[in-house]
Amino acid sequence: KNEVEQSPQNLTAQEGEFITINCSYSVGISALHWLQQHPGGGIVSLFMLSSGKKKHGRLIATINIQEKHSSLHITASHPRDSAVYICAVGSNFGNEKLTFGTGTRLTIIP
C-alpha cells in the first residue's frame, strides 16, 4: 500500500464546477504539500500545511491530521486549472524528504 493515496486518479468537469481532490496518507507527517504540474511538465507548489485550512484565490486546501486526510478544492473551475495535482507528505523526522502521491489529472471542459 502506497503511503500517499490520491483520489480520483482522473477527473473531468465542466467549467464553473466545484472541484475536490482527496489525499490520504498512512504515516506521521510534519506537513503536507499540494503541487500543480502543468501540461508542459513544470511543477509549482500550491500549498504547504500542517493543520487547518489555507486559501489562495480560488484554491482551498484543508487537512485533518487525526484522520490523515487532506482535500484540495477549486471553486469556479476554469480550463486553465487543467493540470495534474500532486499531494506530497513530509515525514515527521524532520529531514524534509517528501513522499509523493501519483497525482490527479484534472480536465476542465469549457
Place this chain on the structure above:
Amino acid sequence: DADVTQTPRNRITKTGKRIMLECSQTKGHDRMYWYRQDPGLGLRLIYYSFDVKDINKGEISDGYSVSRQAQAKFSLSLESAIPNQTALYFCATSEAGRLQETQYFGPGTRLLVL
C-alpha cells in the same frame, strides 16, 4: 529569469553512455534535490544535498551519482545509461531551517535512453 534552471531540457542518448544533467538556482537555498518521474508513479527522490559538503542517497540512487559544485549548482550523472532510466527528471530547492519548507522545482529534463 527562472529561479531554478535545468539543462538540457531534452536529451536522447544511447545505452552505456555517460550523461550529466545540470541544475542551477538563484534562490540562495542551501538544500537541493534530484527526483525522477515515471508515468503512473509519484516523484521519487534520487539524491539530496543539504549544503555543499552534504550529499545523501534517496530511495532510488543506484545507477546515479551527484556533485554539488557550489551552493547554486547540483549535477546528476548517469555513469552508464540504461533504457529504464528513461524518465522526466526534476531538480528542486528549499530553504534550510524549519521542519518543512516549500520546494521549488526546475522545469524538468526529459531523458530518453535508447
